[in-house]
Amino acid sequence: MISAQRIALSLALAGSAFAASIQAPNIVLPASAAANRAAVLDIFTESYAAYTKFAFGHDDLNPLSETFVDDRNGWGATIVDAMDTMHIMGLETLFLQAVNFSSTIDFSKSQTPDTVSVFETTIRYLGGLLSAYEQSNFQFPILLQKAKEVGDKLVFAWVGSNDIPFGEIVFATNTPQIATSNIAEAGTLTLEMETLTKYTGNQTYANFALKAVEHIANLPAPLPGLAAQGIDPTSGEFVGGYVTWGGGSDSYFEYLIKHARLSNTNNNLFADTWHTAVDSSIKVLKRTSTVGNHVYLADFDENTILHIGSHLACYNGGNWIMGGKMLNNQTIVDIALELVDACWNTYAGDATGIGPEAFAYISSDGNFTGGDPITPEQLAFYNKHGYYITSSDYIQRPEVLESNFYAFRATGDTKYLDRAASAVRSFNTFLKTPGGFACLNDVNNVTAPLLDAGESFWYAEVLKYLYLTFDDPNHISLDDFVFNTEAHPFIAPPAKAVYGSPNSILTPTGSFQLKQGPPLPAISPNAKLPTPIPVPPLQL
Template structure:
């Protein structure tokens, strides 16, 4: 475990030497990696074949009912989301088919529903199109043209002099919807918009995304560097004071360091704010379970109380801290990140299917408060054995635990991460496979709990890609040459700078203490822009 002395070290240190590469040098793959990589490709091709048979042109496959949904506006989300993975796997025929389909998408209006999520459309459609454009050597300019169409529509989310975009737009009328947003929605646009600027020469795209992040970073936060989850695009002020690395906040923190790396900007606010957020999290949110000594990041609620909860979605933080720790040449962050990766993997290893739950909780020396019900007798018994207990038992094909596992392997070269990925592949084949593709699970701790009739597009974009690349040549899509967006679409990165952030990158304390605005509504606990979509009644044949 990390000693108390090391935790007390200031994370302001930044080496004057060249920043370390993210990946470990000279990683050697065992012979088993080839077979495991092929097994992942087989899952992808079986999943996509079922999608083509029952849902082609629509957003998601319903594998149990052999039908489809259009919860991502009916533009063929699975096809666009899968393109970068197809190219990485060398599935050229499928890739060319996807390029042809994408070239005919009508982005002038949503097919269904009327409103368009700025966040989801940016990470899936804009990110997918731009990544495929780059990965294919810019041989298909139509992909950039379609990305520009999407970007031009998304730009209507910024109204007047507002720094923060609205979260939803009606594409048919270019009308943003007036509603409270969150920092994940408002702060997860930089990688895609700056890449669109890179290829079009239009600085407006990058400027829009960057002014939103700068605005959030400059607000007085509940904890240093840790922005509150809710934000009002109209006023530009936080709504409530809930702090989490989970849904509703997650990719805002993720993109701070990723933007710094992809852009090599000399504006240190991005890397510095990320560094401060990590330092603040270590000082305020880091908790160790009383069973197993697993290391987790807690939430911090509006009453300034620690909530001992975690989620599959939040488990991206291990990989993100590994990336940032290496870029800052900060071994303390790397060491803590590896323990966070281990704790999240423990939620896979501890249950009956070997697949992690949607949400979990734990007990630390400061208690077991979660903001909800106290653990039941069954949950306490489970905790006594595993060091966590399940609070939401479903698995909707999330990638984050496997994402962090991938980063951990690329950073260390330790074969235990290959073993973990192979275990996940075996569990997917055993528990998720149907006659018509791969589905989610109702209960990861009940092998007879039944399946969820949905196959998310991020199954193709993220889960399959991270697993495949874990077993692939580390020099293929190297973390030192690409930056992944939050949907796992890789963008070509320039050579790394010698150092990221300021030599003293811990930001000064705010000029005034954070206060919850009187009468401001409290946000729901961890509102998540990536919750599973409502599944409508399948169309009748």
């Protein structure tokens, strides 16, 4: 039991300000911010105009061929994902058009393909509908009604008494599919489901999501607090022992601390597990490159360090800033800012000024990646930049700019504005086509062909984070909102003074002995919802 003295001490350490105050006070935007914000708005409106012309009602635009693809079940993913960004940017006509469209979506079955991703549907559709409902000051209850329709389908992912949901569902028959999942898919449902519970009064949605996270957090982990990536919904056990802050695990760790903030729960399991994961990462995964002294978080597999990173994993800097502020832990915040700098370096080092999908590095303990040996060309690039590219494409990922946004809001340092402005210039220079903004095949080759693809999170995440970086810091303040992993902001209650236990590093459940991978000698360096109010389709 936590003593009253320890609680009083924690409150005293927090000071007069809330420990969870994330934003720096009195941030002053330079005069240049307005022009950069307008440039982001232009990119959004140009992108969406191309989508409207060539792909409206479908999931994503293929900008080079000026066609469309329905890879998110044909429900108009771009429209729903972009909706709250439209409202934040003041694009009222587009927003009303999106509400009108959303009111007609038939979520009873998938249009294409047959199976529905529980994770992707939760973060894009459920998150987008609920955030737009909040952002528009609850004026359109049809958005909540549609969110409930999605949530009522998603709960079929939990079979019997299983804590872990299956990864896919056939909506037409409510049949779960795909037995093996991962902790990102299973553990990234809490913010959306608890927000649905908040507005429907039905605790069932939140309970399903919370029991999955609690189950994962309580399993014996390969490293303290750091759950393995794979998990079997049927057995509830981990599959393998791979540990990463990147794809397949990423948003499980992200949501541990975000759920604690959005819910203000008195259950310290979430904040404590996150804190333990960060502590383990600092002790075991943290690496510094031999060139440039850039700070990265390695992957870990069978007690072996893998010197790899990814664009997906680069959300970790922003997440650590948020959690470090909530725990009043400046050490975590300082390391987080180093992670932000290292990820930005992957943008600054490339010919296009845009970061790659995946990269690797060399640290004092070696250069083992578990993949192909480093080539002479990669080594030369590393010796100049402190990282080297292992997957050269850019598919409109937001994570580097997401963490850059958190860093600016937490510090007020204008270097983060300069970085965001550089990204805007690069997007206009290298992604813009007559049919919209495309993806890159090779971020380090300005003459390489573009990829004929677009993503709904271009609107939901990339352009929202860029816009807010240049916007009034009190607009969608990090002290008032919690972003889901698709950058849909949810209204947060006033912050608590203390998150997590006073001594929140959990006791390890086992021991491990770290070993290095084989060296590469050639380059080795030293309740029910009330009946909704009917809303007729909007006439625009």
